[in-house]
Amino acid sequence: MTACPSALPSEFQDCSVMADYIHLRDLNAPALKKFDERALKIFQLEGGNTWIDAVSSSQDGCSKSVADNTPEMKNGWLCNHTHTIQHRDDLIMLRNHPQVAFFIRFTRNSNSRLSPSRDLFDGLMETFSINPRFQEFVMSFGLKFQEHDFAPPSLRFRNLLSASTQDHSKQGFECAYGLRYVADNGNLDGKERWSVRQFAVYQRVDPAINQSIWIFVGISKTSGPEQHVLDFLSRSSGITTRTHPFCLHLALIAASLSEWRWYIDDLTERVQSQSDRITLADVAKDKIDGRPDFNINFSDRQRLKNLEDSILNLQIMLGSTISTASSLIRHLSSLCEQPLDSTESILLNGFVETRDETNLFLTKAKILHQRVRGASSLLSGLLDYENAYSLRILAEESRQDNIAMRALTEKATKDSGAIKIITIITVFFLPATVVSSFFSTQFVSISTHDLVISSKWWIYFAVTGPLTILTLLVWYVTSSSRFHNAALYRLRKSGLIRNLIIKTPRKDPEQAEGISYPSTHSFGSSNFESQIQPSEAAHAELLGTPYSRKGVSNG
Structure with a gap:
């Protein structure tokens, strides 16, 4: 680490004072204000089964694991065997070990709580002086029903210097970052084939006390990243001969990128299938022989929206990985005061390759996003055209109905005219009908020379009048x-x-x-x-x- 710049104020000339100031600033970072509130959903509740897996390496290169806090195991360690830590006292036994890796697991799945309790996690942070900003990455985990945070915080990197000496040759560092990756679940019962997962990494290298601390959050057992970690620990021995720590960072980033290619291919296939369905859709036309008869609707727009969301999340995650790789390249270069040796050159080249590969994935994702937007635009246009065509059909049917109604109206008008004529004729002959009806009754008799009217003629009108009034009354009432x-x-x-x-x-x-x-x-x-x-x-x-x-x- 280079000496403190002379341009700083005098109270910050001492690098140890500056380190204390930076640590205090990290401790009071605004991003950590939500950690206490989120902790109830992140960690296991007190009283439950809480644990942290730990693996320790001795000076002879044998990978040793922390055993339970039993007297017979305090001074001896089992090689290539992982034990669990359930109490703070177990952490104290590891403070002087040259290299220790802690694995914080999920209790059930990637959307469940983490295995340690809040107290056990705080004990880990305090025992090994972990940078408080590491809590920012832990806040991305915990109990949730759906993944919403697809971009972890940017990489945190701090240079370390022994508090008792200003010897820059004993330069150390600590860094923390998070990575997103996808896992292929296979086509199981029609569920989503791919799932987005994550893990966080913390490393502290302190040459002053010959110690290297690793913390891995969210790495599942028997997974690719864990195999890289165990292989790295087995190859490392003492602080002077161990493998360069950035080798593991490179391996973890490469492992996180291993499935992106196939995930993008799957997205491309789904986008192409949906795009072909829309492009070849037979809209507002009769079916043509040899041409597929597709039926597009709003559900196609919903599927395109889901694909677009997945691609946007993909861009966010790839951008975050590029940022992490670029930061590691920059910090690896800054740690090398002398000309780069072969190991560091290989590492830098590896990081550049992973960054370039991620950039290529990001370019594919952006092009895929443009294709989805183009298909969505075409689908919206087709749906609008289909609606307009349907409205035109309805308008044509309405016009035909109006023509039919007009014909019926004209026919009804002609019928009403005929009925009117019949009514007029009926009214014209009604008086004669009434008179003839009266004279045809027994009240009137016609002799050879004379017309004789019965003296009871009034009975006819006495009966007919009330019946007529009653008929009209019944009609009025029933209507x-x-x-x-x-x-x-x-x-x-x-x-x-x-x-x-x-x-x-x-x-x-x-x-x-x-x-x-x-x-x-x-x-x-x-x-x-x-x-x-x-x-x-x-x-x-x-x-x-x-x-x-x-x-x-x-x-």
């Missing part, structure tokens, strides 16, 4: 809405029309508030006519359509 309402109510109350869907008052309409029927049942009463609705209400009631009458509640 009124009051008669319809009362008759329907009576029929329903008597149970004769139980299945008729009709909305009637819950009480007798004759007793309803605001309606009074004359005791004489005179249907021509003006008081009754003022209380009922027009005849449209009766028709609506016959059709089962609810309606309301003034002063009567609908039951």
